[in-house]
Amino acid sequence: MDRRVWDVVLRDGSTLTLRRARHEDATALLTFFDGLSPESRYHRFFGVPKLDEDQIRHLVPIDRGRGCALIGECGGRLVAFAGFHRSGDRAEVAFAIADALQGHGIGTRLLERLAEVARAEGIRVFDAEVMGENRKMMQVFFDSGFGVSHRIQAGVYHVELSLEATADHSARAAMRSQLAATASMRPFFEPRVVSVIGANRQRGRIGSEILHNL
Numbered sequence: 001m002d003r004r005v006w007d008v009v010l011r012d013g014s015t016l017t018l019r020r021a022r023h024e025d026a027t028a029l030l031t032f033f034d035g036l037s038p039e040s041r042y043h044r045f046f047g048v049p050k051l052d053e054d055q056i057r058h059l060v061p062i063d064r065g066r067g068c069a070l071i072g073e074c075g076g077r078l079v080a081f082a083g084f085h086r087s088g089d090r091a092e093v094a095f096a097i098a099d100a101l102q103g104h105g106i107g108t109r110l111l112e113r114l115a116e117v118a119r120a121e122g123i124r125v126f127d128a129e130v131m132g133e134n135r136k137m138m139q140v141f142f143d144s145g146f147g148v149s150h151r152i153q154a155g156v157y158h159v160e161l162s163l164e165a166t167a168d169h170s171a172r173a174a175m176r177s178q179l180a181a182t183a184s185m186r187p188f189f190e191p192r193v194v195s196v197i198g199a200n201r202q203r204g205r206i207g208s209e210i211l212h213n214l
Contacts, residue, residue, distance in 0.1 A: 006113060011105040011176070013184035014074065018113055021060045021069035021081065026053040029071075032078045037099045043134045044096045046156075061085060068117045072097075072106055082110040084118060084126060091118055093126040093161075095137065105176065107140040112173060115146070115163050126161040145169030 005019040021029070030053055033041065041048045049055075061067035061083070069083030079098040084091035093114060097106050118126065130137050132155040141148050146169050147162035194214060199207030 008109045008113075009177070009181060009184050010109065011179055013182075013186060014104070015184075016080070016106060016109060017073045018070050018110070019073075021071045021083065023057050023060055023062075025060070025071060025078075026056045028078050029056045029059075029081060032081060032098070033096065035098070036096065040096065040099055040102075043131050043137065044094065046129070046131065059083060065121065067091060068114060070110055070113060072110060074101070080106050080110060082107075082114060084114055084123075086121070086123060089123055090125045090127055091123050093128050095140070102136060107137065108143060108176065111140060111144055119163050119165070124163055126159075126163060128157075128159040128161065130157040130159055131155065132157060143172065145172035 005017055008016050008018060010016055030051060033044075033051055033056070036044070038048050059081075060069045065086070067083060067085040069081065071078060072080030072082075079101050080096065082093070082095040084093040093111075095107050095110060115126070128137075128141070130141075132152060134157075138150075138157060138159070141150075141159055141161055144161070145166060147164065147166065148159065150157050150159045152158070196207070196211050196214065199205075199211040202208055203212065
């Protein structure tokens with residue numbers, strides 16, 4: 001069983017912990033999906049189904065060679081789920097992100113990690129079905145730097161994502177990492193509040209000199 005975790009920094013400087021999903025996560029995943037807005041559930045499942053733990057387990061590949069599912073946790077709370085199911089040298093990929101955290105770069109980070117896993121297993125292309133109004137998900141694909149081709153039919157985008165690590169993908173990934181690192185240090189260098197404990201007003205004392213310098 002794979003117990004590895006990956007900590008990634010998001011565009012707002014917060015940290016997301018990624019790990020492989022397991023069948024014993026079914027209860028937590030059911031709570032996560034039930035907590036999504038009807039719109040987000042509709043985009044993920046092309047409807048708003050009544051899910052149970054058995055259905056959730058089907059989203060988590062049992063055989064490592066058949067796919068991979070990742071869980072994203074922030075502050076000890078499950079906030080994202082993504083995975084792919086393999087068919088030859090291609091795989092179908094899908095994502096779900098907590099409504100309050102959409103737009104924070106979680107989808108991009110999940111895609112990056114899933115692509116690394118897929119390439120290592122010989123998968124060359126991700127396929128995805130995306131509702132026509134789901135602009136946020138389409139933007140994740142376009143911003144990834146991977147080669148994207150798509151067509152729309154009956155209101156659904158059929159997306160093909162080449163997983164070849166191009167120069168454009170590498171440059172965009174490096175830029176995302178740089179911006180995230182900068183954001184993570186901003187509270188230290190540009191604090192909104194500074195607390196000083198134990199200082200007095202008499203100059204020459206250690207505490208008062210620290211306060212004066214601040």
